[in-house]
Amino acid sequence: MAVRLGYKNVYRYAEGLPNWKEMGLPTEKGQISLAQPSGIGAVGSTLFQSGxxxxLVGVFxxxxxxxxxxCIYPLIPITVSYFGGRSTDKAGFLAVHSLFFLLGLAVTNSTLGVVAALTGGLLGSVLQHPAVLIALAAILVGLALSFFGLWELRLPGFLTQAASRSYGGYGGSLFMGLTLGVVAAPCIGPFLIGLLTYVASTGNPYLGFMLFFTLSLGLGIPLATLAFFSGKLDRLPRSGEWMIWVRKGLGWLLVAMAAYFIKPLFSSHLAGIILLxxxxxxxxxxxxxxxxxTGTFRSFGWLKKGIGIALILLATYQIGSTVSKGPGVTWQPYSEQLLQKATSVGKPVIVDFYADWCAPCRELEQITFHDPEIVKxxxxxFVMIKVDLTRKGDPLNEHLLRQYDxxxxxxxxxLDQNGRERRELRVVNFLxxxxFIKHMAVVR
Known part of the structure; x- marks a missing residue:
């Protein structure tokens, strides 16, 4: 079967593609056999391949x-009133206006995503500091308190008024979307912080654009749909108290994001999981x-209880599955004496360069390096060595970064039994x- 070789989940790290030839990968099309990965199960394989x-579905x-x-719901009457005046236009023209409106809304957020990715190296370095992680978590918790109703985040009145003005032509629809993207900031701002942080850690501008464009589509498609049918709308659904409950739910999501960001500060992985x-x-x-x-429909109470029970079960399962894991790989700090000893006894060496703030590093630690066969x-x-790059400035670490490129x-x-690196086996992402066992088998 003829296939084209490429990389899955290449967005997971910030340094770009590895060198094809140095890793021993073919650079031309060929005939190969594709086999379902073993050891991770069908669901695990699907999640890995479709990361x-x-x-994108989750962000949407x-x-x-x-x-x-x-604070998003009041934008609906503004949108309807703006496009309602165009209800006499043909459906095709109104559809184009709606698309320009959606494009304007998307451009506002997508630009943020690209900028965050392009400055990712700087932001990723800043995020290594515990004080920054704590400050970021405190900001998220503070924003969550606004979702709980303890304080209100408001935009200056002149920006809200700008969104309600009428502008002609397709440019007016585009400007309308751009303006509403700013007006929506009090609601989406808290989530932008978390998403911007993640995108910056990857350093991939294409991923930044895709994530924020997808977020904008999720936010804007309902508004664009209302814009298209604005002339046919007699009334809008009542907001009611159920929206306050949704807002509180989003507040809890912000608290969970804060817990996620401070997880690397715990020396024990279990402690971080328990906190979350x-x-x-x-x-x-x-x-x-x-x-x-209370809600405006009878089953709202049952819906609340169902979601509450689901969250409780999820938390219980997460703790139970983490506690039930066996011990992981035992690592030793880097030293030249350790390498010389490994060479003298003919043992291969695995050196893991990692950082606490690195998401794929945590995946390797929690999944791959806890696999019973790999632990054995x-x-x-093997001699297992770990180099912690969480803190910058260590002269030994800087030397190792240059030595191993x-x-x-x-x-x-x-490293094989003679201490030489098998470059084609190098791992630069979650595996x-x-x-990973196949890589180990090559150097045993």
Whole structure:
């Protein structure tokens, strides 16, 4: 079967593509056999292969959910009143106006995504500092308190008034979308912080554009649809108290994001998981059983309880699955004496360059390096060395980065029994256990 070789999830790290030839990868089309990866299960394989697609779907659904927040809902009458005056236009022209409106809304946020990615190296370096992580978490919690109704985040009145003015032509529809993108900031701003941080850590402007454009589509498609049918709308659904409940739910999401950002500060991975699980469980208890918000339909109470129970079960499962994991690979700090000893006894060496703020590094640690077969091989047949790049400025680390030509994290280097690197085996992204075992087998 003829295939074209490429990279999946290349957006996961910031340094770009590795060198094809140095890694021993073919550079031309050929006939190969594709086999389902073993050891990770069908669901795990699907998630690994479709990482970007699932991420985009999640961001799109998040954009749709933002339409249910109280400060987005008032934008609907503004949109309808603006496009209602064009109800006499032909459907085709009105559709084009709606698309220009959607484009304007998307441009505002997509620009932020690209800028964040292009400055990712700087922001990623800043995010290594614990004080910055704590400050970021505090900002997210403060914004969450505004979603809980403890304080109100408002935009200056002149910007809101600008959104309600009428401008002619397709340029007017584009400007309308651009303006509403700014007016929507009090609602989507808290989520932009988390998304901007993630995009900056990848350093990939294409990913930044895709994520923020997708978020804008989720936020803007309902508004653009209303714009298209504005002449046929007699009334809008009542907002009601149920929107306050949705807003509180989004507030809990911000608290969970804050917990996620400070997870690297815990020396124990289990402690970070427990913190995040406690937040999810507290959200379930509050949203499902403590909150007294009522809805305009009878089944709203059952819906609240169902979501609350689901969150509680999710938190319980997350803690249980983490606790039930066996011990992971035992690592040693880098030293020349350790390398010389490994060479003298004829053992291969694996050197893992990682950082606490690196998401693929955590995936490797939590999944691949906790696989029972890998733990057994590492204990009996390998010398396992870990180089912590979380803090910059260590002279030894800087020397190792130059010596092994490490351009980003994660980077896993395989040295044979003679201490020579097998460059074609180098790992620069998350690798499932079954694939990692094959790399280990080559140098055993």
């Amino acid at each position: 970007l697609l699932l991420t 659904l998040g954009g749709l959910a933002l339409n249910l927040t109280p 699980s406690v937040v999810i469980m507290a959200a379930g208890v509050h949203l499902g059983f403590v909150d007294r918000t 091989l590492a204990k009996n047949d 490490v351009r980003g994290v994660p980077t896993v280097v395989f 499932p256990p079954a694939q």
